[in-house]
Amino acid sequence: MPYTYEYPRPSVTVDAAVFGFDGAELQILLIERALEPFAGSWAIPGGFVDMNESVEAAALRELQEETGISRVFLEQLYTFGEVLRDPRGRVISVAYYALVKPSEHPTSAASDARQARWFPVSALPPLAFDHEKIVAVALARLRGKVRYEPVGFELLPPKFTLSELQALYEAILGTALDKRNFRKKILGMGLLIALSERRQGGQHRPAQLFRFDQKAYKQLRKNGFNFEL
Template sequence: MNTSYQYPRPALTVDCVVFGIGASDAATRKLQVLLIQRDLPPFKNAWALPGGFVRINESLDQAAARELREETGLSKVYLEQFHTFGDPQRDPREHVVSVAHFALVNLFDHKVLAATDARDADWFDADQTPKLAFDHQLILTSAWQRLQQAVRQRPIGFELLPREFTLTQLQQLYEVILNQSLDKRNFRKKLLAMELLIDTQRKQTGVAHRAAKLYRFDRTKYQRLQKAGFHFEL
């Protein structure tokens, strides 16, 4: 059914803040964000978050997943809506409202490539990005703050790790996201007490240091416990 409206309406877009954990060396490991270099005005050649306009009959989540796939080649990644940005001056073209999402990507399994209206796509340290187009620096900062809250309340951080990981890798992931050091003994005690980690009975291979045990996250058990009222909290 076609409907006409008496009043003009803002345009609607989605933007995606894609996080990954970079570098294998613990001393240099940092939270990274995926940016695209715009190939069209406004802000042509500037770096920006992946995103674009929502199509008719397309949900916000569908639009975010499509834009991410079209501009970076990423698909089937964890994607969560977190905030709406509606300053009338945020886009020089017209009044554009953006519904922002953050995505979590395991860099071991996903490769990125620039496509459609993106000239390039690359990973940057989240705290050392180039000047971003539109209000994307504000969106990035807000996404990191929301991620810090979310990883303490839900086990979404496992999306950033390979399927099998060590306890040290898990702790380093939380330290990178939270931007703070964690007590090793307390961290491991709390995680293991939840009984959500599966000991694979295997150890690391090809490492210069003493090989550590490998674990997997028991997603099925977590979902079952969650239905029973279990609350993940770190």
């Protein structure tokens, strides 16, 4: 047996890059670390995996503990396994990325986080550990994902206008999109249900509200439908 309980073994953590959208810019949720190493530094939320929980469950638990977020879209990103990535010793990190709706914004910061705050991805502070690398990978993944799967809805409230949706896509992709073509393509997918309401309180002409059609999505996905941009 080449490997037994006597030998020192790598520890396993989870870390999550949490994305949000404020209507104009793509944001990432950071915590200010309360403990060493990197106490006082900003970092993405995360922590050690317990023995009796799956890795994904650990990611959800840490999110809850450190930021108060509970219901999110969460997907595994990549596992960072370099030997020297953590000064505490040999720590392998399974990274996730999460998309949260505005209504699920963090309400509390606790556990080993002093505070939790949103930062626009275009203006992040220096990050602890190799979290800058993790964030870069997460951003690349989100950009790739959004162009062939309708994940954007996870970042919007349940009811939204097409202009809001387009602004989100533009924020993620970093490019301007043509309004008419965008509407044509998105509506053509059959994933949106027009509500009988309009956006209230704007200074100008109110826009039609839509909601995402979860059922149609599952149906179409089963049939191998192509959701490309």
